[in-house]
Amino acid sequence: MARPSKQEELVEKALKIFYRDGFHATGMDKLVEETGISKTSMYKYFRTKEDLILATLELRDQQFRDMMTTRIEALADTPKGKLVACFDTLQEWIASDAFNCCMFIKAASEYQNPSHPIHAIAAKHKNTMTTYMAGLARDAGVGDPEGLARQLMLLKEGAIVTAHIQGKAYAAPDAKDAARILIEHACP
Amino acid sequence: MARPSKQEELVEKALKIFYRDGFHATGMDKLVEETGISKTSMYKYFRTKEDLILATLELRDQQFRDMMTTRIEALADTPKGKLVACFDTLQEWIASDAFNCCMFIKAASEYQNPSHPIHAIAAKHKNTMTTYMAGLARDAGVGDPEGLARQLMLLKEGAIVTAHIQGKAYAAPDAKDAARILIEHACP
DNA sequence: GACAAAATGTACAGATCGGTTCATTTAATG
DNA sequence: CATTAAATGAACCGATCTGTACATTTTGTC
Numbered sequence: 001m002a003r004p005s006k007q008e009e010l011v012e013k014a015l016k017i018f019y020r021d022g023f024h025a026t027g028m029d030k031l032v033e034e035t036g037i038s039k040t041s042m043y044k045y046f047r048t049k050e051d052l053i054l055a056t057l058e059l060r061d062q063q064f065r066d067m068m069t070t071r072i073e074a075l076a077d078t079p080k081g082k083l084v085a086c087f088d089t090l091q092e093w094i095a096s097d098a099f100n101c102c103m104f105i106k107a108a109s110e111y112q113n114p115s116h117p118i119h120a121i122a123a124k125h126k127n128t129m130t131t132y133m134a135g136l137a138r139d140a141g142v143g144d145p146e147g148l149a150r151q152l153m154l155l156k157e158g159a160i161v162t163a164h165i166q167g168k169a170y171a172a173p174d175a176k177d178a179a180r181i182l183i184e185h186a187c188p
Numbered sequence: 189m190a191r192p193s194k195q196e197e198l199v200e201k202a203l204k205i206f207y208r209d210g211f212h213a214t215g216m217d218k219l220v221e222e223t224g225i226s227k228t229s230m231y232k233y234f235r236t237k238e239d240l241i242l243a244t245l246e247l248r249d250q251q252f253r254d255m256m257t258t259r260i261e262a263l264a265d266t267p268k269g270k271l272v273a274c275f276d277t278l279q280e281w282i283a284s285d286a287f288n289c290c291m292f293i294k295a296a297s298e299y300q301n302p303s304h305p306i307h308a309i310a311a312k313h314k315n316t317m318t319t320y321m322a323g324l325a326r327d328a329g330v331g332d333p334e335g336l337a338r339q340l341m342l343l344k345e346g347a348i349v350t351a352h353i354q355g356k357a358y359a360a361p362d363a364k365d366a367a368r369i370l371i372e373h374a375c376p
Numbered sequence: 377g378a379c380a381a382a383a384t385g386t387a388c389a390g391a392t393c394g395g396t397t398c399a400t401t402t403a404a405t406g
Numbered sequence: 407c408a409t410t411a412a413a414t415g416a417a418c419c420g421a422t423c424t425g426t427a428c429a430t431t432t433t434g435t436c
Binding site for chain 1: 208209210212213288289292293294296297298300302307310311314315318335338339341342343344345346347349350352353354355358359362363365366369370373
């Protein structure tokens with residue numbers, strides 16, 4: 001019943017491989033080998049490798065925002081509490097084995113032209129996340145909810161790349177400490 | 189008098205191209221074409237492409253830290269002022285045409301294994317930057333200078349990737365606003 | 377101008393790249 | 407069981423990848 005279609009299976013598996021190894025570093029032959037799906041099928045569902053990458057990023061966007069909102073709702077019930085819970089969720093994710101930096105930051109690193117569709121989908125994801133946090137900030141009665149949301153997003157992005165490059169030890173707790181200060185400073 | 193050697197010329201030119209186009213996306217043939225230096229010479233100075241990349245990153249580390257410290261010294265003369273000046277310098281850099289994200293973040297994005305020499309040199313650069321900021325924080329008499337330095341570094345990294353992905357409009361000013369709050373909160 | 381060092385252009389190797397072709401096999405449906 | 411659709415394997419295309427080989431030309435020095 002509603003077993004994932006071959007196409008969905010391909011996108012899910014390709015997502016993991018692109019996330020683990022990168023985009024340029026992952027050839028179509030490696031995808032065939034690791035997914036067990038034939039190249040013929042891949043090119044039946046997606047006209048180009050780029051189209052497949054875009055599909056994996058769309059799925060990632062959905063998966064990641066689901067994970068964030070679900071955990072935040074579970075961890076807190078006040079608006080201000082949810083803003084802090086963003087950073088508890090961030091910490092959980094970074095601490096997990098699944099963490100391997102942010103797929104959209106890495107995508108934008110490999111496809112730097114802002115008008116490139118892959119770069120554009122990364123921007124869209126970040127904009128969506130910022131808007132979500134601005135909503136939480138507005139619910140909390142913050143004077144400049146967009147401003148606070150952008151500040152908190154800076155901490156989130158910083159923690160992700162720092163954990164990826166320098167290690168997981170400090171990044172997430174530091175981000176949460178700093179976030180609390182900024183939230184308190186912005187709160188009425 | 190001390191005209192750059194062919195090897196130095198190669199590293200400088202390769203740095204610009206890798207920074208602009210990425211590492212996997214830049215082939216040796218493109219380097220030959222754009223630098224005007226023959227492939228034979230390149231492989232005389234560097235055994236592999238990876239060795240050349242490492243040389244460009246070493247140069248970038250030196251250039252970037254020179255730029256930061258020079259501007260910070262020019263902009264402020266008190267320790268606390270220098271901490272804020274970090275973010276003025278960041279803003280200048282991001283606003284400039286030379287800005288194209290952080291080369292080390294992009295390097296770590298393409299070479300994700302922490303034990304890979306390219307990833308390791310990125311970590312070294314970030315550690316050096318953090319230590320530098322901790323020194324400024326200590327001079328300012330902050331109680332936990334390393335902690336403040338790590339928080340400010342999160343803002344810096346966040347501003348860099350945000351400016352790269354979502355655009356330059358808000359990233360640096362937001363980072364400076366947040367930094368000032370954190371610095372005031374940490375100062376005696 | 378003679379000599380040595382440095383740099384060059386070109387061709388090439390072997391592997392891999394994204395993508396196509398096509399005949400065959402598997403799976404679902406009547 | 408027969409028919410159709412879905413998926414496969416394998417070979418192949420031209421381009422590009424990193425790296426090498428070698429003969430030639432340029433450059434600097436006495």
